[in-house]
Amino acid sequence: MVDADRTFVIVGGGLAGAKAAETLRSEGFNGRVILIGDEREHPYERPPLSKGFLSGKEERDSVFVHEAAWYARNDIELHLGQTVTAIDREAKTVRLGDGALIQYDRLLLATGAEPRRLDIPGTDLAGVHHLRRLAHSERLRHVLKALGRDNGHLVISGAGWIGLEVAAAARGYGAEVTVVEPEPTPLHNVIGPELGQLFADLHAEHGVRFHFGARLTEIVGQDGLVLAARTDDGEEHLAHDVLAAIGAAPRTSLAETAGLAMVDRAHGGGIAVDASLRTSDPDIFAAGDVAAVHHPLLDTRLRVEHWANALNGGPAAARAMLDQHVTYDRIPYFFSDQYDLGLEYSGWAPPGSYDQVVIRGDTGKREFIAFWLGEGRVLAGMNVNVWDVTAPIQALIRGGAPVDAEALADPSVPLDSLAP
Missing domain, CATH: 3.30.390.30 (FAD/NAD-linked reductase, C-terminal dimerisation domain)
Structure with missing residues (x-):
């Protein structure tokens, strides 16, 4: 195969996109590789954002997949701080936010996910946070330090992995923490009640307060600042900051508008791909948080929002783009550190x-x-x-x-x- 005249475009500047670009080069592809990311940062890994970097144990530079110079050395064309607004499947082009068109022979969508938002009054206050991007983690790191210094209170909506990891980091700084969770235990829908209570006990031993069986209904503030968080059972919790940790939604609008086959939101959503990570368009692939893969071993369609899926899915998609035989049947895997x-x-x-x-x-x-x-x-x-x-x-x-x-x-x- 003569690759020099071919252009492979990767939309998404996270771990999956960066590892796909790396794999294309390591597998000998010598055509153009264009990586487009909507953040101005070079591709980075997300686990440190709620773990080592947030807790202050790791420095900022440690989160990046490659040093900045690596991309030029490997002839990866970066378009950072750029959004892709449209895909023209017939013309095989992507349109950037500045109007530029880029032609592709093969396209990889690694657009990731975005945090779900609280749909309640008060979310426009300055002390309401989400955690998905490096900028979010940097801001939250400063907030947690200040809360610890001033005996401030953080209310976290959601006792999933992100909520618990941030709770641990906040207690490490000395902040007061209350976690509001509608289920009866943390991680209830992930590991069940049998193990969920273990995490409730772990965090309670470190001073975290839980309010189970409730949801936030309002964030109360004054002069733009958070004062309290109210729940649907009539409780009110003192709060100086609030973190929404209620999950993430796949960023599928680009694929949907392009007419690619999708998975119903009731079944996890995402772009439908086969075991080789190919979408309903034979020249378009998807990997990472946005891809809902038909898993041949588990005989079901899975969309996995974890580091290992991006780490392994990006390279698998890259090999499939090169027409190698790929069966993506990795066992889902994730890790967590708390105290x-x-x-x-x-x-x-x-x-x-x-x-x-x-x-x-x-x-x-x-x-x-x-x-x-x-x-x-x-x-x-x-x-x-x-x-x-x-x-x-x-x-x-x-x-x-x-x-x-x-x-x-x-x-x-x-x-x-x-x-x-």
Whole structure:
């Protein structure tokens, strides 16, 4: 294949887009590679925004995928601070916000996701925050420092991963924290009530207050500043700042307007792609948070909003763009750090999919592995302060065979021996 006259365009300047560009070059593609991002920052990784960078343990430069000079050295054409406003599939062009047209032979959409907004009065106040971009994290880092210094109060709407990680960072600075969550435990729809209470206890031990079974209905302020947050059960919480951590929505408007096949929002939304990350247009691919992949192993369509999906999905899409055979069947994976608790989660076990939770280890010491089983088969596993077990956990999931629950719970039985 002669590539020199071909142009591959990547829309999205995050981890998936940057790793796709890197892979195109490492696989020998010598045509034009154009990477378009709507932020002025070079591509960066998002986990530090709620973890190391936010907590002050990591410096700003540590978040970037590559040093700035890497792009020029590898002949990657960057268009930073530029939005793509339209795709013309017939002409095979993308239109930038400044009106410029860029021709493509293959196109990758890695447009990511955006934070969901609170639809309540008071969200226009200066102390209301979201966390998705580096600028958000920088601002929030300064806010948390100030709250800790001044004994200020942060109210967080949502006890998901972002909400809990920010709560941990805020307590590290000494801020007062209240988390409002409509479910009865944190992470209720991710890890279920069996493990959710463990995280409630962990944060309570570090001084976080929880208000379960409630939603924010109003943020009260004066002179543009936040004073309190009210909930639908009549409670009012003192607040100097509020964080909306109620999830993210895939950025699909560009793909929708172009007429690409989409997944219904009730089923997670996103751009529908096959196992090679190809959309309904054979010359357009999608990867990262925005892609809803038909997963051949799990036999369902998944849209995964985690670092590992961007890290691995971008390169997979790049190889597919080069007409290599690609089957994207990675086991979903994510990690989290909160206080002295670190964890890794592998698999997919949504509410109603499992009928048993098996624990190996000591939940009291917070050193254990939890397994979610359905009909005796391991659907997901989460290792908490237990390390170097991701590979055998994923082998159990991939194997798909029934596993003896007693052996699974017994730390003396090697996990490797249970995989088929």
